[in-house]
Every structure is written in C-alpha cells, then in structure tokens.
Amino acid sequence: MPSRRFCSLRPSRSDELQDPKTPLRDRVLDILTKAELPLSAYDILRHVDMPSGRILAPPSIYRVLARLTKEGLVAPLESRNAFVRIRTKDPSRLVFCICEQCGIAQSVENEISPRLIDKNADSLGFQVRRRIIELQGLCSGCQSCPATAVNSTSLPPQVIK
Numbered sequence: 001m002p003s004r005r006f007c008s009l010r011p012s013r014s015d016e017l018q019d020p021k022t023p024l025r026d027r028v029l030d031i032l033t034k035a036e037l038p039l040s041a042y043d044i045l046r047h048v049d050m051p052s053g054r055i056l057a058p059p060s061i062y063r064v065l066a067r068l069t070k071e072g073l074v075a076p077l078e079s080r081n082a083f084v085r086i087r088t089k090d091p092s093r094l095v096f097c098i099c100e101q102c103g104i105a106q107s108v109e110n111e112i113s114p115r116l117i118d119k120n121a122d123s124l125g126f127q128v129r130r131r132i133i134e135l136q137g138l139c140s141g142c143q144s145c146p147a148t149a150v151n152s153t154s155l156p157p158q159v160i161k
C-alpha cells in the first residue's frame, strides 16, 4: 500500500514562488506543498507575504483552507488543528499516520477500513458525512533514532525551509 510523507527534503523555492501577485489560494497551496510538517492556519499566515505591507487576517487563510479542502487538495488533521497537502482522487479513503515525536504526517489509502466503518455506522442508523481517520504513533525515522526526535510538545515553529 503506498504511503506518502508530507515531508519535502528538497530545497525550498519559496523565495521565487512568494510573489505577492500570486493569488492567495496558490500561495497557501504552495506553502503546504513545501511544508515538512502539517501546518496550522497561523503557521501558514506567518509564511504568506502580502503586497506592500498589507496585513492578512486569519479568517482569510481559513477561507482559503476550506476551499482547498473542498477541492480535495489539502486535508485537515483534526488532532493537530493543522492541514496537509494531499494528492488523491478520494481523500475520504486516506488514513493519516501522525508521528507523536517529530510531527510528520504520512497517509495511506485504505479502501477496507472506510467501508467497515461506514457499515458499522450504518448498523446504528448513522449516516456518515465526513470521515477522518488519524493514527498516532512513531514514524520509522523516530523508531530507528529516538534520541534525535523532537518532543511532540515542542515542535519547531519554523517548518518550512
């Protein structure tokens, strides 16, 4: 089963793509695409350059994130109050694996679990409208090198290089 890390080890090109004339939607998507960790709206706000000192309010970022979520380009991580870039045709099948040590979020596409969950919910007469499956644990990197892992309560504030 394929997994995807929301971790980019390639050098950031944020300087060349942070043109203030680029629509906010595209800039937010670019920031999330380059992010090594899930980002909150406030994390994103800190990385958005606005033209000529214009101040952007958090609701603007939330509106863009809602739009990108609806478009299936980003997904919220409820347990982290953060967002990640996704690339799948059916985000409802994603299972997010979130590392408690370093904060990295990886996803796997799973067809079986959502069907079972929906079937169980249906047995209660419950209509599922939104399904977010998040697993907490340790990523492979933190399992093999726990001494270098960052404590989950002190995630670095700068997650974009």
Ligand SMILES: [Zn+2]
Residues within 6 Å of the ligand: 099, 100, 101, 102, 103, 104, 138, 139, 140, 141, 142, 143, 149
């Ligand atoms: Zn980790």
